[in-house]
Amino acid sequence: MANLQSIMDHAVAVARKAGEVVREALSDDRKVMMKSSAVDLVTQTDQKVEQLIIQSVKEKFPSHRFIGEESVAAGEACVLTDDPTWIIDPIDGTTNFVHAFPFVAISIGFAMNKQVEVGVVYSCLEDKMFTARRGKGAFCNGEPLAVSDQTDIQQSIISTEFGANRDPEAVDKIFCSLRNILSLPVHGVRGAGTAAINMCLVASGCVEGYYEIGVHVWDIAAGSLVVSEAGGVLMDVDGGELDLMSRRIIAANNRSIAERLVKEITPFRPPRDDSPPQKL
Ligand SMILES: O=P([O-])([O-])O[C@@H]1[C@H](O)[C@H](O)[C@@H](O)[C@H](O)[C@H]1O
Numbered sequence: 177m178a179n180l181q182s183i184m185d186h187a188v189a190v191a192r193k194a195g196e197v198v199r200e201a202l203s204d205d206r207k208v209m210m211k212s213s214a215v216d217l218v219t220q221t222d223q224k225v226e227q228l229i230i231q232s233v234k235e236k237f238p239s240h241r242f243i244g245e246e247s248v249a250a251g252e253a254c255v256l257t258d259d260p261t262w263i264i265d266p267i268d269g270t271t272n273f274v275h276a277f278p279f280v281a282i283s284i285g286f287a288m289n290k291q292v293e294v295g296v297v298y299s300c301l302e303d304k305m306f307t308a309r310r311g312k313g314a315f316c317n318g319e320p321l322a323v324s325d326q327t328d329i330q331q332s333i334i335s336t337e338f339g340a341n342r343d344p345e346a347v348d349k350i351f352c353s354l355r356n357i358l359s360l361p362v363h364g365v366r367g368a369g370t371a372a373i374n375m376c377l378v379a380s381g382c383v384e385g386y387y388e389i390g391v392h393v394w395d396i397a398a399g400s401l402v403v404s405e406a407g408g409v410l411m412d413v414d415g416g417e418l419d420l421m422s423r424r425i426i427a428a429n430n431r432s433i434a435e436r437l438v439k440e441i442t443p444f445r446p447p448r449d450d451s452p453p454q455k456l
């Protein structure tokens with residue numbers, strides 16, 4: 177049985193180390209490469225940070241498995257089994273990082289029996305360490321977090337992202353949802369440029385709801401536990417149960433805001449994270 181406190185301690189320590197690497201790299205030349213499209217970016221720092229995290233975890237927990245964004249991009253399988261698994265986004269907000277837009281996170285989730293047990297999101301340019309353990313609350317730099325108690329969506333801030341999908345049909349649906357929500361009206365729509373930080377903003381009580389279609393399991397694994405441990409709710413954009421591999425999420429302060437968002441979102445289904453790779 178894995179000792180969850182030692183896993184949490186290790187995740188925090190390695191996230192901090194990773195944050196230093198990211199901060200240092202901000203002052204260097206950032207060589208940008210493309211992944212699935214011209215707007216899906218990756219840098220050598222993403223790859224270096226993922227290796228740093230995986231190596232350090234392997235030394236301490238040699239039997240654990242990994243799902244890492246850049247390892248999956250390099251061809252590793254993206255499968256969540258019942259085994260202890262670290263789910264890693266080395267830089268969440270790579271586009272922000274490339275432009276020095278100041279919200280960049282290291283996201284580390286730890287799951288057993290397909291359930292996230294530990295979540296660590298380090299917003300490394302703000303130096304905010306968000307942590308959560310299942311059943312033990314959510315914290316930022318050691319201070320307890322609680323979601324907003326707002327139940328009226330018209331008095332709310334909603335955050336979302338456009339993601340990297342530029343398929344015209346998907347873009348139309350994304351704008352349709354955005355138009356509906358903006359016109360409710362809500363107080364405002366925001367987007368930090370990182371799924372993990374958007375979720376931590378929900379957990380912190382300054383954003384009532386975050387939704388996105390197109391995220392990946394490494395974007396949301398850690399943040400989802402931070403939200404639920406801060407008292408929030410998670411669901412699929414159609415109101416069903418959250419499926420970490422489905423690339424769709426609503427994370428909200430409470431059920432009434434989440435269900436109101438469901439009514440306004442035009443859903444679509446990107447290929448699942450655990451779907452077999454397409455043959456060319
Ligand atoms: O690629 P990355 O910067 O790790 O992660 C992305 C960011 O979280 C972005 O805000 C969100 O819109 C995308 O869906 C994510 O994939």
Ligand SMILES: [Mg+2]
Pocket residue numbers: 265267268269371394395
């Ligand atoms: Mg990400």
Ligand SMILES: [Mg+2]
Pocket residue numbers: 222245265266267268269270
């Ligand atoms: Mg990333």
